Amino acid sequence: MKFSLSREALLNPLQLVVGVVERRQTLPILSNVLLSLEGSRLSLTGTDLEVEILGSTEVSSAAEAGEVTVSARKFLDICRSLPEGAQVDFSSSDGKAQLKSGRSKFTLATLPANEFPSVDEGEKSIGFTVQASVLKGLIEATSFAMAQQDVRYYLNGMLWEVSTNKLRAVATDGHRMALCDGVCEVAVDGTTTAILPRKGVMELSRLLGDEEVQVAMGSNHIRVTGTDYVFTSKLVDGAYPDYDRVLPKGGDKVVTGDRAELKQAFGRTAILSNEKYRGVRILLSSGALKMVANNPEQEEAEEEATVNYAGDDLEIGFNVSYLLDVLNVLKGAEIKLTLSDSNSSALVQDAEDDGAVYVVMPMRL
DSSP states (O other): OEEEEEHHHHHHHHHHHHTTSOSSOSSGGGGEEEEEEETTEEEEEEEOSSEEEEEEEEOSEEEEOEEEEEEHHHHHHHHHHSOTTOEEEEEEETTEEEEEETTEEEEEEEEOGGGOOOOOOOOEEEEEEEEHHHHHHHHHHHGGGSOSSOSSGGGSEEEEEEETTEEEEEEEOSSEEEEEEEEOBOOOSSOEEEEEEHHHHHHHHHHOOSSEEEEEEESSEEEEEOSSEEEEEEOOOSOOOOHHHHSOOOOOEEEEEEHHHHHHHHHHHHTTSOTTTOEEEEEEETTEEEEEEEOTTSOEEEEEEEEEOOSOOEEEEEEHHHHHHHHHHOOSSEEEEEEOOTTSOEEEEESSOOSEEEEEOOBOO
16 A cells, blocks of 8 residues: 655544554554555554544545554654654555655554454444533543442443433442433433443543534444544443432432632642541531541641531541542532431532532541
8 A cells, every 4th residue: 555645644543543552462463553545535443352443534645545554653653753744655565564754764564454353333223413522521520430440340431321312421439429411412212321441431532522423322332433533342241230229319418618619628638638548527517617637647637618508517527539539520619518417428519500410428437
């Protein structure tokens, strides 16, 4: 194959796909990127057998169509090192690929394109159109609560639940839960669910921009098609926990306060919390929220914030990192905290917007 294009036109799709390529691979071809030229359209594909990303661009001149795979990292490093506005001439033959730009010339080893694995798309059960910004917002609002390397493998991902004109994202690690709703144009009977793997969620978030995207969900795969990329991921096989049972019901102690003030106060208190358990005691009284943290070195931090609260006094412990994670993703000026007693989970949400809700389990301190 043979083509020419600008460094920037090549770099954009290459940067999209290289994130999914693992550095250490059992199969050498998985550290490669697949280049495929048809007419003037160049497609670049990277995969780790679970997630596949295809980026595409237009070449300025195409002499010979074809397919070949080259090392993703080396190819990216070469393109990045070239000067801005440089013209890149690419050609491949006899197991080698040549890159020429100005007075620079690179020869890379190749592997046959027919050995490059593709993630099987499987059967499509539903498809819908949604603004990429809606998907990105859902991921940003919930992804921090996904588990990492939990033996309950379905927690190492994010639940997407599609019902008529609504897409809900849920993430939990067993200690806290995040739930957020977004609007999409879809008509379905009942609800359709899918669990996206953690890596797929993070890679998709990186790809999403401002355009409208097509989403196709099947029993084993999800595919998101944007203007210049196609993202495909296998789904996690398993039953997600019934998150509705986790949502605290009937909390009678409602606290509202300034999000920025509480975030700063919790951040300062966290400095002297136990580095392993990150526990902070919250002492709630009329009009005031006091937070206390201490550690094995007998050091102590104490902060007090003014809040709107008129209920009974309450003392409850939380992992301060979990509270800060929620305060970091909420956007509103005021937050609402709903509590029942010192042994029940807290419900945290934006005081003005109930589109996202967060559940944080208490700690014994």
